[in-house]
Amino acid sequence: xxxRDIVTAIPTSFHADGSLDIxxxxxxxxxxxxxxxxxxxxxxxxxxFPAIDEEEFRALVGAxxxxxxxxxxxxxxxxxxxAFEAVRRVQIARELGAxxxxxxxxxxxxxxxxxxxxxxxxxxxxxxxxxxxxYVYPKRSGIEVSPAxxxxxxxxxxxxxxxxxxxxxxxxxxxxxxxDDDFVLYTGADRDLVAAGEVGAQGVVSGVSSVxxxxxxxxxxxxxxxDPETIxxxxxxxxxxxxxxxxxxxxxxxxxxxxxxxxxxxxxxxVEPDHEALVEIDRVINAYR
Numbered sequence: 001x002x003x004r005d006i007v008t009a010i011p012t013s014f015h016a017d018g019s020l021d022i023x024x025x026x027x028x029x030x031x032x033x034x035x036x037x038x039x040x041x042x043x044x045x046x047x048x049f050p051a052i053d054e055e056e057f058r059a060l061v062g063a064x065x066x067x068x069x070x071x072x073x074x075x076x077x078x079x080x081x082x083a084f085e086a087v088r089r090v091q092i093a094r095e096l097g098a099x100x101x102x103x104x105x106x107x108x109x110x111x112x113x114x115x116x117x118x119x120x121x122x123x124x125x126x127x128x129x130x131x132x133x134x135y136v137y138p139k140r141s142g143i144e145v146s147p148a149x150x151x152x153x154x155x156x157x158x159x160x161x162x163x164x165x166x167x168x169x170x171x172x173x174x175x176x177x178x179x180d181d182d183f184v185l186y187t188g189a190d191r192d193l194v195a196a197g198e199v200g201a202q203g204v205v206s207g208v209s210s211v212x213x214x215x216x217x218x219x220x221x222x223x224x225x226x227d228p229e230t231i232x233x234x235x236x237x238x239x240x241x242x243x244x245x246x247x248x249x250x251x252x253x254x255x256x257x258x259x260x261x262x263x264x265x266x267x268x269x270x271v272e273p274d275h276e277a278l279v280e281i282d283r284v285i286n287a288y289r
Contacts, residue, residue, distance in 0.1 A: 002197050002202075002223070002224075003202040003203065004193055004194075004197055004202070004203055004204075004220045004223060004224070005038040005039060005184075005186065005202055005203030005204070006035075006037040006038055006039075006193065006203060006204055006206060006209055006213070006216050006217070006220060007037065007038060007039035007040065007041050007073070007075065007186060007203060007204070007205045007206070008032050008035060008037050008039070008040050008041065008205075008206060008207075008209045008210045008213070009041040009044050009045070009046035009047070009188075009205050009206060009207040009209075009210065010028055010029065010032055010040055010041065010042055010046065010047055010064075010207075010210050011028060011046050011047060011048075011207070011210060011249055011252050011253055011256070011264070012025055012043070012047045012048050012052065012060065012264075012267075013025040013027070013028060013253070013256075013262045013263075013264025013265075014048075014264055014265050014266060014267045015264075015265065016265050018265075018267050020056050020059070020060075021262070021263075021264050022059055022060070022063065024262035024263060024264045025060060025063060025262070025264070026063045026067055027261055027262040028210065028256060028261060028262050028264070029063060029064055029067035029068050030067050031210075031256075031261045031262075032068065032072075032210055032213075033067060033068050033071040033072065034071075035072075035209065035213035035217075036213065036217055037072060037209060037213055037216070037217070038072060038073060038203070039072050039073035039074070039075055039100075040064065040068045040072055040073065040074050040075065041075050041077065041102065041163075041205050042060065042061065042064045042068075042074060042075065042076050042077065043057065043060060043061070043076060043077045044077040044102065044104075044135070044163075044205070045137070045140065045165070045207075045247075046207040046210070046247070046249060046252070047060075047077070048249065048266065048267055048268050049077055049079070050268070051267045051268050054088070054089075054092070057089060057092060057093075058092050058096070061076055061092065061093045061096050061098060062096045064076070065096050065097045065098055069097065073100055074098060074100060075100040075101065075102050075133065076089075076093045076098045076100065076101050076102070077101070077102045077103070077104070077135065078090050078093060078101050078102070078103050078123065079102065079103040079104030079105070079107075079135055080104075080106075081106055081107050081108050081109070082106065082119075083106075083118065083119045083122035083123060086103055086119070086122070086123050086126075087122055087123060087126040090123060090126040090127055091126060094126075094127075094128065094130065098130070099129070099130040099131065100130060100131050100132075100133075101123075101127055101130060101131070101132050101133070102132070102133040102134075102135045102163055103119075103120065103123045103132065103133070103134065103135055104135040104137060104140075104141055105119070105134070105135065105136065105137075105141045105143040105145060106119050106141070106143060107140065107141035107142060107143065108141075108142065110142065110143075111143055113146070113149050116143060116145070116149065116153075117149070117152060117153065120132075120134065120153050120156060120159065121156060124156040124157055124158045124159055125157070127158045128158075130158060131158055131159075131160045131161075132156075132158045132159050132160065133159075133160065133161045133162055133163050133184070133186070134150065134153050134154075134159060134161070134162040134163070135162070135163045135165075136150070136162055136163065136164045136165065136167065137164075137165040137166065137188070138166075138167070139165075139166045140165070140166075145162075147174045147175055147177065147178045148178070150162060150175050150178065150179065151178040151179060154178075154179045154180070154183050160183065160184055161183055161184030161185060161186065161202075162175065162183075162184070162185055162186070163186045163188055163205050164185060164186065164187055164188060164201075165187075165188030165189075165205075166188065166189070169192070169195060169196060169198075169199050170199075172185060172187060172196055172199050172200060172201055173199040173200060175200075176199065176200030176201075184202050184203075185200060185201045185202060186201060186202065186203050186204060186205045187201050187203075187204050187205070188204070188205050189204070190204060190206040190207065190208045190209070190216075190238070190242045190246075190247070191235075191238050191239055191242045192204065193206075193216065193219055193220060193223070193238070194219065194223045194231065194235065197223070204216075207247055207249075207252060208241055208242055208245050208246065208247075208252070210252060210256075211241075211245060211252050211255040211256060211259075211285075212241050212245075212255070212284065212285065212288045212289060214288055214289070215234065215237040215238045215240075215241050215288050216238060218234045218237065219231070219234040219235060219237070219238050221234075222234040222235075237287075237288060240284060240287070240288075241284050241288055244277075244280045244281060244283070244284045245281065245284065248270075248273075249266050249268075249270055250265075250266050250270050250271060250272045250273055251273050251277065251281060253265060253266060254272070254273050254277075254278060254281055255281050255284075255285060258278075258281060258282055258285055259285060259289065
C-alpha cells in the first residue's frame with residue numbers, strides 16, 4: 001500500500017479589524033484535530049505567515065502544539081527571508097515543543113544556490129533533534145530549486161522531505177529521481193493526492209482539507225482499495241470541493257464561518273467571496289461535510 005499522508009494546511013483566524021483571533025484559530029485547530037488526517041501544517045501560506053509577528057507566532061505555535069499535538073503530527077512553518085529570522089522561529093517553536101518544521105526558501109530578493117544552501121544549513125542545524133521539510137514554492141518565493149540543489153539539501157542533517165507547491169507532476173518526478181526512496185515528497189496541489197502519488201509523492205499538504213476533510217479521506221481510502229470506479233467517484237468529489245474553495249483563504253474562512261467553526265477573516269490583502277461564491281461554498285458544505 002502506498003503512503004498517502006493528508007497534511008492539513010491550517011488558516012489563521014483574524015478579527016475584522018485585522019487583529020489576531022487566537023480563540024478562533026484554536027477553534028480551527030480543534031476542528032482539524034477531528035479530521036483523521038495525518039498531520040497539520042501550521043503558519044504556512046494558508047496561515048498567512050508573512051503577516052504574523054513573532055509574538056503572534058509564539059501564541060499560535062503554542063496553541064497548535066497543545067490542541068493538535070496529541071492527535072496528529074504538527075509541522076511548523078518557519079521560513080523567512082533570512083536564515084537569522086528562520087532560526088529564531090525554530091528556536092521559539094522548539095521551546096514550545098515542536099519537533100517537525102518546514103522552511104520556505106529565502107524570498108523576495110534573488111538568491112544563488114550557494115546562498116540557499118547556506119540558509120538551509122543554518123535552519124537544519126537549529127532544528128537539532130527534530131526534522132525539516134524544504135518548502136519549494138518558486139511562484140511565491142521567486143527561488144527555483146533544481147533537482148540537483150534538492151539532492152544536496154536532502155543530505156543535510158534533519159532534512160527529511162520537501163513540500164512542493166504549484167509545480168508540475170513532472171517536476172515531482174524529477175525530484176523523486178534524485179532523492180532516496182524514504183525522502184518524503186508532499187505536493188501542495190490539493191486535488192493531486194493520487195496523481196502525485198503515481199510519480200513518487202507520499203502525500204499532500206491541503207488547505208481545503210481544513211474545511212472539508214471527508215472527501216480527501218475517501219479519496220485516500222479509494223486509492224488504497226484500487227477500484228477505478230470508486231477512485232473516480234472520490235476524485236470527482238475532491239475536484240468539486242477544490243474548484244469551489246481552492247487555495248483561497250477568504251473562501252476557506254467563509255466556509256468555516258458558515259459551519260460555525262470560527263468567525264475569522266484574513267489579514268492580508270485578499271478578496272472576499274461574492275454572493276455567488278458563498279452559495280457555492282454552502283453547496284459543497286452540504287454535500288461533503
